[in-house]
Amino acid sequence: MKNYLLKLADDSFFMGHRLSEWCGKGPYLEEDIATVNIALDQLGQANNFYNYAVKLLDNGKSADDLAFLRYEHEYVNAHLVELPNEDYAHTILKMYAFSVYQKLLYTALSNSADEELAVIAQKSLKEVRYHNIHASSWMRIFAGGTEESKSRLAAAIENYWEYTKGLFAKVEGEEDLIAVDAVPNPDELYEEFIKITEKDFQDFGLIYPKDQWMQKNSRTGYHTEYFGYILCETQYLQRAYPGCTW
């Protein structure tokens, strides 16, 4: 369960981090606030999962230690959340795919045999339902917009869609959790993901990247080349000033 919680926490932590890079730089004020709110939601989810992991680890480590002081190979997030924001189309595509994944994941986890996990999932589900609404609206706007919005979204899909399957990779010990119904089987979630996104793409007016080749090795401790730079930002303060407090 500890590894599983880290999987959930790390995904949300780095997604929240990437989205927070838009703070003050959004296309216009209201959208800036919207994206940053979503980033905060993600960080809140990460916080909940890290705190639960801390309880289970019971070794003196805090949530901050887990979030900020692990080494690259110890983080089990998916590659998708590490990818750079590029432009708003790339960012929205990440947000969209991730929100579909999280909606499926948290819906299933809301019925987990593990009560504490179910409670976190129920609360988080409401947040990600909104993320999904928001990202889907933008997908629709870009897909039906100008030549520029269409071409940027097409580029985003071409560049990033191959990382979506990585969201459904398992971590060590997950099979056992699946066997006792504590967590859903990601393979089943992935089948749903394909159905939902295929229908959405049709709805948006986009061509679905069917049978897209998918990147491998998400959640193995091997990361994209962007990860090092992210850790520099997230870990600098904690490593330069160990034990710092506000």
Place this chain on the structure above:
Amino acid sequence: MTNLDMWEVFIQTKPGLSHKHAGSVQASNAEMALQNARDVYTRRSEGTSIWVVPSKYIISSEGRDQAAFFDPADDKLYRHPTFYQLPEGVKNM
């Protein structure tokens, strides 16, 4: 962004109360106006319902003859419902 419309946002804090004007947002269409209003004006649980209206549909009394519109009502005390006693137990009137 020069081609976003202005929308006025009204928030209802509790069911049954009226929607109060909370401010404005810029958005390209009604769906985004509603979402942006949710993100900007209900972050701190300010409300349970949102109305958005394109600003151009709000017709205001600004710029009209203010004195003619509002002053005559000031000296007509007899129009106020203050000359009867409220029965006990009536909380909201």
